[in-house]
Amino acid sequence: MNANPLFAIAVATWAAAALLSPVRRAHGIIRALLGFGCLLGTLACLVALPFGSVPVSLGVSLASQAVSFAIEPSGLWLLGFGLVPAIFACWLGSPLARSSGRWYAGASFGLLGALGVCGLQDGISLLVAWEVMSLGGALMLVGERAEENGAKPVLLMLALLEVGTIALIFAILLLDHAAGGMGLALFAGHAATFSDVVSWFAGIALLVGFGAKLGMLPFYEWFPRAYSSGSGATGALFSGVILNAAYFALSRGWNGWLNVAVQDHTAFGLGVIAIVLGVISAILAVLFAFQQDDWRALLSYSSAENASIAIVMLGVTQLFRADHLADLAGLAWTVAMLHLAGHSLAKGALFLTADGVFLASGSYDIVQRGWLKRSGFLLGLGAVFAVMSLASVPPQAGFVSEWYVFQSVFQGFHLSSFIGRLVLVLAGAGLALAAAVALATFVKVFGLGLLGLPDVDGISIIPRSNAVSVGILGLCVLAVAVGAPLWLNALAAGAQALFSANSPQAMVAGWLLVPLTDRFAFISPSRLIIVMPLLAIVPLALLWLTRRRAVRRVPVWFGGMTTDQRDAMTTALTFSNAMRTFYSFVYQPTISAEREHEQREYFIKRLVFSSGVTDLFERHLFGPAVKIVIICAEKLRAMQSGNLNFYLALIGGLLMAILLLTLV
Template sequence: MSNELVLVAPLTWGVAALLALVGWRIAFARILLAVGGLSLLAAIVMRLPGGMSAVRTPLGFDGAVFQLTPDALWLMGFGLPGAVLAGWLGTTARRQRMWIVGVALSLIGALGVFGLQDAVSFVIAWEIMSLGGAIMILGEHLHAETGRPVLFMLALLEVGAVAMILAFVMISAQGGDISLFDFAAQMKAMPRTEQLFVGLLLLFGFGAKLGMLPFYEWFPGAYGAGSGASGAILSGVVLNAAFFGLSRGVVSWLPVGAAFAVSLPGIFLVAIAVISAILAALYAFQQEDWRRLLSFSSAENGSIAICLLGVSLMFRHDGLTDLAGLAWTVAAIHLAGHALAKGAMFLVADGVYRASGSYRIVGRGFVAKSSFIFGVGAFFAAMSLAAMPPQAGFVSEWFLFQTVFQGFHLTSLASRLTAALAGAGLALTAAIAFATYVKVFGIGLLGHNAQSKYRMPGATSAAVGALGGLVLALAVGMPVWLGGLEKGVTTLFGSDGVSRMREGWLLVPLTSKFAFISPSMLVIAMPLLAIIPLGLLLLSRRRAVRVVPVWYGGTRPDPARAATTTLTFSNALRTFYSFIYQPTVTTEREAAHEGNGQPYFTRRLIFSHDVAPIFGPYLFAPLEKFVVALAARLRVIQSGHLNVYLAMIGLLLLIILLITLL
């Protein structure tokens, strides 16, 4: 039955894409997107904690088998709720036809990445997923210059795709087999240096979608050119699919080598991931657009997951399989909570746009003017992304630090030092992320404006409330949810560590003697603790409360002008980390045309500020200039003369003949 439900999903998405292409029943096509996702969710619930049996596909490739392993079911299962609700609500753009086509292609491609078991069909699915994301954003036309950020996105993703294909070619050439089931044995037969090179290629291939530096620089432009619904799909299903591919490459295929005293792949993954997370968090904090801020946050969380993979490799290298399984499990938990919470926040962004016509983070008092379910759902999602208890983000980040703190079990000094520095870097990332979501929720949703009468749409409120409730349910039910990963971790690491991550309703890092928490009990304890301030509030009402205006420099207070803005909230960190941000501030005065030709009277003052990207000016801009210059030189080939084309064809045939003869 579950196999049939899985088959229903791509068929339903395909029908939705066809209906959208012909421009017929667009609303029904959106419903089909949601129905396909619900069908797949039902199959996942039925098959966890075990996996799905292998099914041979009619693609015609050697080893063309489709099979969803337990880790694939987990990662896709938690990415789907946001995608289902995004498909149901639709994009904020007026034109939805091509957006629906893009969503369908992204989901079909992601399903292929999770389930296809041969290199050729896997690469095809990966490219379909990338193409679907580009079509989603291009089809919306929400930005005046949509083409440039999308082309930049595709360029970086194709760099990653080329690296991934090269890795697949090197592995397949070792044994002549393209079945992913045999890649582990084929990599084991490779020289150690080639194994490390293939591991690096896989990191760049899958890291391009996960937001690893320098690839995270496509995130704000592409996400900022699309809607929140597109962001929910890219940050949920697509991001989880990329992590699944990277996890499979470095955990299942990359052998544990005894040629080095330390785990070089693990140390490299941890180092680059921590730097990526810090930079992404810093740039997220400075954004004033909902989509751009949330996109950097997605890159940050993707980097945290990569860091945990690196920690897992370091533990596995030293034979600590239980701790290696713990690190991988925490990464899966982290991405599950992130997909739910980030999906909710992206839908909040769309609700803000539908109500106000802008994605800017400014105080409009949405929480006060919208339904209770919206406020609770958005608050739970923001709490989780800020790692506040008892939400899912708090659980995963607590597990993250408990895992890194156990680096003292590692044998080499380099590995122990890497784990210690990673803990410090991740602590900085967590602090910045906390401030970021205080800014998002405090200014963007709680920020009061007496003149604003905006109200969150009812459908958006329901969707955000549902996802926020799932975030809390994931945290509270974590002792139960962990069972869904037990078989997958046992298969990957040969460890039963997941069963020792819980003791009753307590969550522990393999042993309660090291540390423990209980989100399930916190849900009961925290409302009880709230009785104290509520009691004090009731007692205070018996006495008259004197309300006085805020001091505003001796002048008449203006709440709108005195309110905290995103610029003032972020300015302190921008100043402190100016060596990273390289901030720019410009002020232009536009003089009045009147005044007898005297430009003494300023008609308008134009103030702008920005932060400079790190890799754009020094890496991507020179590459762009090189490609443009090369294209100008090669333009002579497109002369339009038939004889030139015939000569080129003749030369090509001659080269082919010489190759075959040799």
């Protein structure tokens, strides 16, 4: 069945939503259009898998280059899973959106851009779609209380993304010169003939360009600022369909447009670079996620960490490819796809949970208010499944993909190079550290953000629409893990086309998931959901046997004082302070205290304590760069003297320089 009509209708609904966005009374219709378009896009991806969509010409040209559309299986996989949380995010809308409709226009542009990045088949239209996707993200943030948050987060995001865009333009032009055309099929068709210099420079440029949106260091520092200036709905789109589109573009570029299939040292070198940068990015991102006390900032850092893990798997793919281990290369490639699929669903669930917390309390702070106790079963079910997945707890999707990540790294003994084996050993250690901190981070999210004592001065509950959405997404997370033996076959055609190896099929042995062979290791989430409830029989039996004994409740003892129990609750700072102290060489913590006195300094009227951590790259990279730009601007200010004769002299000098260049 041809999925292109479904994609066309989805594009039409998103375009209609963008056109209607200025109409204030139509915002309910716009949300329905956006959500319906996401649903159609998801169905189109399901229809087109496992072989990819049918190529179709769009009947337009950009710079004499005909524009066509087709999505390969891996793009359909990532786009489809990214659109699922987008359905609920668009349906619910942003709780911070103003009546201007800019958020709805931004969501439309972001979705259209993501679809274009996945499907457009030439370099020029790819760059246009990439910029449309970035513009959509900026519009969403501008439409959400931008006057209160200031423009700095959006400007920082756009500035860093434009650095990536410049790198992408360089890569596309370089590949165009080497292939003799802008078509992506030309890039892939001539990849084997590219020189090492072309592949190296293009590969690094693609990593920088697409890595800017994936949160690779140093770009991850725009994540918490931008996400924290927006809503959870915006975060669900950013961490779902937009992030997945960026990773697909990077994976397609590295695996299809470079000479990595024929030049072993190019594949090996690029793989080592991706692994090193990915591991460091994952560690730093999750360490800073652990210190956040805002739902959106914490989840944004976590998104950068998970994208970095996918980049590590892309690097592992290149290492195995350099040693002509096609099955293992396909394994690592498939693991990255599986990892981002589960991440999209789980992160979407938690971002919508954050919006529910905001709607009920007016704040995105991670504070114990006992939301689960009074907000219904579906919210708790979806949130706990999402947290378990992101913390890599069985039997959720995150556990399956994280297990596969380590199984892929453990296959390093197959490599012939000592450096390659050493890199994978160190990568495994770094990823283990990141996984451990991620577990603590999501214990903090669930324990402090959703549990605890209810507020004594309010009985607000999380809206039912948010709770239902979170519950459905949480069940989808579980379904990805339980149905993995079935879903993985959707990537078989893509792996076969890239590596001439059907690794996804070899990763399944009946209802077991294996790293290509069941003699090395195996798990079975499908069976775990049967076994784990059976294991609960023992504690349930103990509860039944002790049901006649009354439960004794006493106040929490702390410091020998018996006061309000809320005074003894763990806060976000106390939970994370030990880690902040231990890793102070990374965090470089800052502490300040301000005192207000009544009459004399002995009588303190008010004490304001604040603490934080230092943003490494802002302090050591972005800050100095801004100072250099300001200094240069001050030096060049003399050129803006307002003197007409001076301006005419400048123009004359430029004309003389152009004339001399043409003569030479």
